[in-house]
Amino acid sequence: MKMRQLAIEIFIIAAIGAVLGLLGPFNTYEMPTAIRLAYWIGFILVGYAIYRPVQTVAVWLSESTAIPLWTALLLAAALAAIPLTAVVGFALAGMRVDTDYLGAGFGLLYLQVLGIGLGIQAAMWLLFTRHIGTDDPETAEIAAAPPAPKPLDVRDIAMPERPDAPFFDRLPPELGTNLVCLEMQDHYVKAHTLAGSEMLLMRLRDAMAELDGVEGLQVHRSWWVARDQVRAIRREGRAIKLELANGLLAPVARSRQEALRAEGWL
Secondary structure, rough: OOHHHHHHHHHHHHHHHHHHHOOOOOOOOOOOOOHHHHHHHHHHOOOOHHHHHHHHHHHHHHHOOOOHHHHHHHHHHHHHHHHHHHHHHHHOOOOOHHHHHHHHHHHHHHHHHHHHHHHHHHHHHHOOOEEEEEOOOOHHHHHOOOOOOOOOOOOHHHHOOOOOOOOHHHHHHHHHOOEEEEEEOOOOEEEEOOOOOEEOOHHHHHHHHOOOOOOOEEEEEEEEHHHHHHHEEEEOEEEEEEOOOOOOEEEEEEHHHHHHHHHOOO
């Protein structure tokens, strides 16, 4: 995960903690405001530290098996809520083992913690699944090359429309169907067209399966590229990158170079 995204996520999580601190759930409203805010922001950050790694494992599990992504994420939330409930219960009991929270009351507290965790997960999904233009800072970061993305020329704009593949139903109409590439970012796929980009909550392999009739190849574990969008090949020693129609540079994994040569890409 990029440091920029990590900083944004932590900021959003801390803001959610501040909101919970103002609301004072779990009978914490009687605390002084400053203590209550510190209490909830701290707990939400601890929860994030527990949830985020488990979520990453869930995404990897979904990519490696036939388990749907949402099923894996729900399992991750249910699993991560167990240690977090124990931490919350221990704190609510005054930093001691109390059967009200860690015994008979553990089940109810677990459901409350899980509910908050799922709510935060849904909020993060809504915040990060959004339309992103090609001038988004992340796009420049992905390209990671000295030349800036070049403007589209008439040749690009006049390119024929894509086949009627199911994947395009996921994209906003204003992005069109001139798909340039797909890029995997955590448990999202970022679809780049000539008109902009869109973040989609799905696996890369599922996205590729929906691109029936579109000629392209997976050139890297995290990248799929449309063949007719390749404008040049850049070589840096043994490393190869494909320069695409929208200015992005897609890395070619060494394990994929022979396959691309066999297909006439290189």
